[in-house]
Amino acid sequence: MKLICLTVLIISGATYSRSEQYEVVGPAGTVFALAGEDVILPCSVKLGISVVDMRVEWFRSDLNDSELVHLYEDHDDRNTNQSQSYRGRTKLNHEELQRGNASLKLSSVQISDEGRYKCFIQSKSWSGDTTVTFIVGVVGRPPVITVDGFDYTGRLRLQCESEGWYPEPDLEWVVTGGGRLSSETAETHRNENGFSVKHTISIYEMYRKIHCRIRLKNHMLETLIITTSNMFQLWRKSAIQFPVIVVLGGFTAVLIAVFIHKYRENRQLQTENRRIHHERDELLQSQKIPKVITHLETDMVNATLGEDSNACLIQTRHKKEVIYDETEP
Numbered sequence: 001m002k003l004i005c006l007t008v009l010i011i012s013g014a015t016y017s018r019s020e021q022y023e024v025v026g027p028a029g030t031v032f033a034l035a036g037e038d039v040i041l042p043c044s045v046k047l048g049i050s051v052v053d054m055r056v057e058w059f060r061s062d063l064n065d066s067e068l069v070h071l072y073e074d075h076d077d078r079n080t081n082q083s084q085s086y087r088g089r090t091k092l093n094h095e096e097l098q099r100g101n102a103s104l105k106l107s108s109v110q111i112s113d114e115g116r117y118k119c120f121i122q123s124k125s126w127s128g129d130t131t132v133t134f135i136v137g138v139v140g141r142p143p144v145i146t147v148d149g150f151d152y153t154g155r156l157r158l159q160c161e162s163e164g165w166y167p168e169p170d171l172e173w174v175v176t177g178g179g180r181l182s183s184e185t186a187e188t189h190r191n192e193n194g195f196s197v198k199h200t201i202s203i204y205e206m207y208r209k210i211h212c213r214i215r216l217k218n219h220m221l222e223t224l225i226i227t228t229s230n231m232f233q234l235w236r237k238s239a240i241q242f243p244v245i246v247v248l249g250g251f252t253a254v255l256i257a258v259f260i261h262k263y264r265e266n267r268q269l270q271t272e273n274r275r276i277h278h279e280r281d282e283l284l285q286s287q288k289i290p291k292v293i294t295h296l297e298t299d300m301v302n303a304t305l306g307e308d309s310n311a312c313l314i315q316t317r318h319k320k321e322v323i324y325d326e327t328e329p
């Protein structure tokens with residue numbers, strides 16, 4: 001009897017200490033995977049106690065109607081009520097369950113998989129859970145470096161940009177065989193295609209090879225630009241020539257302005273001239289004008305032929321007057 005009591009005590013004591021130490025643990029930090037990859041969402045029971053006889057339930061804890069991701073119960077997977085979006089993409093390693101490992105393998109990760117997951121483990125006498133935060137990354141386009149001319153101190157301005165990243169990536173400028181250079185300006189925008197980044201930097205001639213690197217976790221895309229001393233020499237030449245060019249340019253501008261002004265004046269004169277000609281032609285076409293001319297000619301003939309030229313002139317004036325009177329409306 002004593003022995004039995006002792007055994008009962010030991011068993012209950014052991015059970016008590018066990019339920020204290022049954023603890024479900026998740027990953028140390030957030031879990032990250034790129035869209036399209038497979039991922040393992042870690043979840044296990046401390047001390048490696050088998051969970052084969054237990055119930056293991058994985059579900060989304062951040063959605064209002066908590067979606068069932070995977071269910072293991074009565075020694076098998078029971079996924080009739082599994083959320084449609086996880087169909088055929090989840091797997092619990094049954095051998096690992098013996099070692100208290102209830103990690104879930106999720107295949108071909110989608111962007112919509114990002115969120116918080118709960119791993120809930122339940123036995124007849126005990127239950128516990130852990131939450132796993134999962135982030136789905138997208139690698140964007142390779143960075144593009146644009147040469148944006150020189151600033152007034154002769155530094156070459158460079159711009160590096162890339163789009164389509166998720167979450168926000170890190171951009172850095174690195175000199176080959178040297179250290180990092182800090183960006184002068186940095187812009188980040190977010191739209192439906194993810195994050196786009198744009199950084200600028202101004203570099204001196206001594207930096208020959210500059211890399212623009214964009215990192216997302218342990219993924220990286222980079223572009224290299226190699227500058228030649230010719231570029232910088234070109235700038236120095238143009239820096240010296242610049243004042244001369246400005247003066248010459250100004251002078252040329254004045255000349256062109258004068259020319260244009262003259263040209264316009266000329267055009268106006270020509271138009272006026274044409275208008276006068278046109279008006280004259282119109283007048284000539286009316287009947288009375290030829291009369292004037294005829295009479296005048298006659299008068300002139302008379303003036304040269306006439307013996308008394310004074311009389312003739314008087315007559316001429318007189319005739320002219322008469323004719324002009326006729327033309328008046």
Ligand SMILES: *[C@@H]1O[C@H](CO)[C@@H](O)[C@H](O)[C@H]1NC(C)=O
Pocket residue numbers: 062063064
């Ligand atoms: C859950 O519901 C609340 C209000 O009922 C809403 O504000 C929230 O956006 C919802 N969350 C999701 C993930 O649907």
Ligand SMILES: *[C@@H]1O[C@H](CO)[C@@H](O)[C@H](O)[C@H]1NC(C)=O
Pocket residue numbers: 078079080081
């Ligand atoms: C699925 O859901 C229905 C209704 O909630 C429930 O009766 C059934 O037991 C569930 N199936 C499993 C395998 O859990």
Ligand SMILES: *[C@@H]1O[C@H](CO)[C@@H](O)[C@H](O)[C@H]1NC(C)=O
Pocket residue numbers: 040044092093096101102103104105
């Ligand atoms: C748990 O199982 C998964 C496979 O489902 C494996 O990748 C992982 O390494 C296991 N974890 C431990 C701690 O053994």
Ligand SMILES: CC(=O)N[C@H]1CO[C@H](CO)[C@@H](O)[C@@H]1O
Pocket residue numbers: 298302306
């Ligand atoms: C054509 C014409 O008008 N001729 C005149 C020239 O002058 C004489 C008088 O000097 C006139 O008689 C003519 O009629």
